[in-house]
Amino acid sequence: xxxxxxxxxxxxxxxxxxxxxxxxxxxxxxxxxxxxxxxxxxxxxxxxxxxxxxxxxxxxxxxxxxxxxxxxxxxxxxxxxxxxxxxxxxxxxxxxxxxxxxxxxxxxxxxxxxxxxxxxxxxxxxxxxxxxxxxxxxxxxxxxxxxxxxxxxxxxxx
Amino acid sequence: xxxxxxxxxxxxxxxxxxxxxxxxxxxxxxxxxxxxxxxxxxxxxxxxxxxxxxxxxxxxxxxxxxxxxxxxxxxxxxxxxxxxxxxxxxxxxxxxxxxxxxxxxxxxxxxxxxxxxxxxxxxxxxxxxxxxxxxxxxxxxxxxxxxxxxxxxxxxxx
DNA sequence: TATTGTTATACTCTATAACTATA
DNA sequence: TATAGTTATAGAGTATAACAATA
Numbered sequence: 001x002x003x004x005x006x007x008x009x010x011x012x013x014x015x016x017x018x019x020x021x022x023x024x025x026x027x028x029x030x031x032x033x034x035x036x037x038x039x040x041x042x043x044x045x046x047x048x049x050x051x052x053x054x055x056x057x058x059x060x061x062x063x064x065x066x067x068x069x070x071x072x073x074x075x076x077x078x079x080x081x082x083x084x085x086x087x088x089x090x091x092x093x094x095x096x097x098x099x100x101x102x103x104x105x106x107x108x109x110x111x112x113x114x115x116x117x118x119x120x121x122x123x124x125x126x127x128x129x130x131x132x133x134x135x136x137x138x139x140x141x142x143x144x145x146x147x148x149x150x151x152x153x154x155x156x157x158x
Numbered sequence: 159x160x161x162x163x164x165x166x167x168x169x170x171x172x173x174x175x176x177x178x179x180x181x182x183x184x185x186x187x188x189x190x191x192x193x194x195x196x197x198x199x200x201x202x203x204x205x206x207x208x209x210x211x212x213x214x215x216x217x218x219x220x221x222x223x224x225x226x227x228x229x230x231x232x233x234x235x236x237x238x239x240x241x242x243x244x245x246x247x248x249x250x251x252x253x254x255x256x257x258x259x260x261x262x263x264x265x266x267x268x269x270x271x272x273x274x275x276x277x278x279x280x281x282x283x284x285x286x287x288x289x290x291x292x293x294x295x296x297x298x299x300x301x302x303x304x305x306x307x308x309x310x311x312x313x314x315x316x
Numbered sequence: 317t318a319t320t321g322t323t324a325t326a327c328t329c330t331a332t333a334a335c336t337a338t339a
Numbered sequence: 340t341a342t343a344g345t346t347a348t349a350g351a352g353t354a355t356a357a358c359a360a361t362a
Contacts, residue, residue, distance in 0.1 A: 029290060036194040070321090084354080086321065086322060107360080149189050152190060152192070238331090241331075241345075242331080244346085245330095268344080
């Protein structure tokens with residue numbers, strides 16, 4: 001039995017219900033979170049269980065678009081620590097999608113490069129992402145989608 | 159040195175950059191994710207480091223609005239497992255915010271109740287949440303906010 | 317001295333599986 | 340048999356701190 005399972009029913013431990021207007025109602029933050037969770041669920045359904053995690057997909061995508069980037073820069077772009085990037089690059093490396101290229105100029109760091117097989121995987125993922133994008137926007141018009149993106153951008157801008 | 163640090167620069171491990179139109183561009187899913195991350199950052203700034211996690215806040219709020227709920231029902235509402243709820247209720251219990259009330263009808267389960275101090279904390283959090291809501295919507299009009307919430311709701315509906 | 321990559325370690329969140337006590 | 344709560348365990352994901360090699 002839990003420590004607090006049998007607390008006495010005193011006045012100080014008893015409370016009446018809050019109204020529903022609290023914390024979960026008419027909250028923009030909650031609406032954004034809910035939409036994000038739902039779209040991630042849809043994304044996982046499309047990508048399948050063995051796919052790269054979204055964070056690793058993003059990392060792969062960054063290396064593809066910024067060839068030669070080093071791990072510290074990648075950490076900055078992903079907003080995680082350098083230690084975290086080591087694991088991601090290790091994982092992408094052991095899948096054969098990314099490699100660490102030694103550079104003579106600075107022997108402390110590596111130039112990250114996407115391999116051909118990494119590029120192929122990225123293209124495959126891209127196709128799935130396009131399907132996903134179509135799916136999550138299926139219930140809104142093109143104009144609404146443009147509007148939504150604009151508003152979300154305003155929210156994301158500090 | 160890493161396993162893949164010195165891979166030979168063969169044709170099959172070399173790849174040219176993708177265009178920027180991939181994975182990170184014009185993606186509604188990415189825009190939602192970005193907005194969610196930014197609003198969470200703002201939320202943590204307002205709540206401070208010692209506050210309840212959003213998930214625990216939600217749990218506390220559910221118990222407050224649905225007094226007598228049991229842990230399995232709470233798990234369902236939070237979309238997590240019963241095992242996960244145990245930890246949350248333990249944590250809220252040891253903070254004195256929630257208690258497990260024995261019920262004679264079914265000695266397997268507990269009726270969860272918010273304590274007065276839990277209610278007080280919830281009210282305090284509510285004030286901070288209102289500030290947060292005002293802050294994240296500061297750059298859009300009321301009409302835009304309503305529009306945004308409606309569109310997000312459409313996205314979240316399968 | 318500062319930077320890059322790395323390791324060791326820890327913490328949060330969540331999951332699965334197996335257990336207990338009740339129903 | 341089924342359900343409610345619990346425990347043990349594990350796997351992501353992320354963080355901090357300390358370190359070696361290099362600048």
